[in-house]
Amino acid sequence: MSEHLDPSVQALLQEVMEDEYPVLLDTFLSDSEARLNALGLAHDARDAEALRRAAHSFKGSCGNMGAPLLAELCSQLEELGRAGDLAPVPALLAQAEQEFALIRTLIESERQRYS
Numbered sequence: 001m002s003e004h005l006d007p008s009v010q011a012l013l014q015e016v017m018e019d020e021y022p023v024l025l026d027t028f029l030s031d032s033e034a035r036l037n038a039l040g041l042a043h044d045a046r047d048a049e050a051l052r053r054a055a056h057s058f059k060g061s062c063g064n065m066g067a068p069l070l071a072e073l074c075s076q077l078e079e080l081g082r083a084g085d086l087a088p089v090p091a092l093l094a095q096a097e098q099e100f101a102l103i104r105t106l107i108e109s110e111r112q113r114y115s
Contacts, residue, residue: 002106003068003069004067004069004070004099004102004103004106005065005066005067005103005106005107006066006067006068007066008066009065009066010066010110013065013066021114022111022114025107025110025111026111028061028065028107029104029107029108031061032058032061032062032100032103032104033100035054035057035058035061036058036093036096036097036100038050038054039051039054039055039058039077039093039096040093042054042081043086043089043090043093046086048080048081048082048083048084048085048086049081050081051077051078051080051081051086051089052077052078052081052082053081055074055075055077055078055081056074056078058070058074059071059074059075059078062074067099067103069099070096070099070100070103073092073095073096073099074096076092077089077092077093077096080092
């Protein structure tokens with residue numbers, strides 16, 4: 001698909017999930033929205049530990065879906081939460097939201113092939 005979604009991971013997921021692949025795509029999209037929201041809420045609450053946990057969980061999800069750039073942003077957010085350094089978080093969250101918007105477009109395009 002692109003540097004945003006690893007085509008080899010997507011092909012493997014399609015093979016493994018078969019007819020359930022579109023459901024996986026939909027689930028990833030809705031789950032990612034909730035995770036991005038949780039990251040924002042944790043930052044707003046100045047809760048570094050909640051930020052770390054949310055970023056760690058989202059990082060795993062992105063890795064499983066073959067979204068390496070988004071996974072890397074989550075890794076950086078996780079490290080900031082671990083260090084208790086929340087100052088750089090807004091800029092990274094904005095980057096994560098932009099990356100997710102690109103991924104959403106790619107997934108929605110892919111999803112239309114199954115409609």
